[in-house]
Amino acid sequence: MSNTEDQYATTKVQPKDFVSGWVVALIIASTGLSVSTLFLGSEIALSLGFEKALIAFGISTLVLTLMCMATTLIGNRSRLSTYMILHFSFGEYGAKIVNFIFGVTLVGWFAVALELLAIAIFDTAASTFSFSVSKELIIIVTSLFITFTTVYGIRSIEKVANISIPILTAFLGYIFYLSVAELESFSSLFDFVPEENGMTLFKATSILVGAAILFPVLMADFSRFIKTDKQSLASVLGLTIGTPLAYFLSAVPSIQTGEVDIIKIMEEFNMVIPAFLLLFISTWSTNATNLYSASLTFSTINKKWTFKNVVIVSSIFGTLLALFGFATYLFEFLEFLGILAPSISSIYFIHFFWIKRQRYNLDDIAKWEPSALISWVLSSLISVFTYLEVFQITGAYFLDSFLLGAVIYLAFQWKAIFKPAQ
Structure with a gap:
């Protein structure tokens, strides 16, 4: 992809910068290897048991894959970023409202990853070096490093991550092998039943959908660079294979050791330091990317805001969330995303294929698109009621959001x- 930092932010990608779909698939797959993703895989496996966890991994991946397949074609055919596509479907000002939601979401992920990274550093220092340091201090210091990286050196840390992530994958595969080797039989994994089961299969599936729900919405940011339709569809395999693989590789060692914390799991195999170094680099890179994306999103709301100042303000907000223990509310946060985000995907899918008939003219952007905004708000409000089980539609509130957004928007745009094509 192009090396220019802001290239194609508001224009179409040119053929000279097209890449293979497999390159994008690897980029997407690499995003799954972070402390927060591994934590989710471990937590759900220990809460549900291995068999039900696999079902949750499978259903959530299927839902997200189908959504991504729909929206990846829009990016590939329009050659525009998600930010610009939202301009067409929601209007210039409406897109700013949606982008604000995305920005807050990315800052939330920044806070979660920051807190989990601090816990990993704290556990490593305590178990390996018998050294104790305040988690709050760790959060502040690591936030400063990540913020500095985001403003000045994100490219270098991403290059390091491109090396560390394949190594981390192989490392997790090796830990998986050691975990299986210690089992009496592989079937014993399926016999594992948690002592306290406070999570249902539906809740676990909803959490996993919420964890990656921004992928369908933001898929155009990746697929606009891909050469062909077929390759853009193939790029979705990065999510279809990569995300459940990360969950699976974390689930098995967690069941075998009874631990959720990846560092404590590695401690069982006397591999704390190499595991910590790999996780630290990959999570640092992922979180710098979260902060970078959040800051770019907020920058689109007001062009007078400088990128550097937005990074600092976003970092301060995310750090405060981490200090107040935002990761405690991770599951509720992910369920909230499952209410808000799916309808955005269905609305801009219908707008591109059925209203604009796959033709976007950059000079044809309205200030407001009330029908899209009203459809989004109404579908989200109704989905809140289905989430709270006041009444049911499909039985899955994230599908309710997706389908309601489509149905209400179709009603407005009938x-x-x-209208005959011109």
């Missing part, structure tokens, strides 16, 4: 859809 005449435009059946």
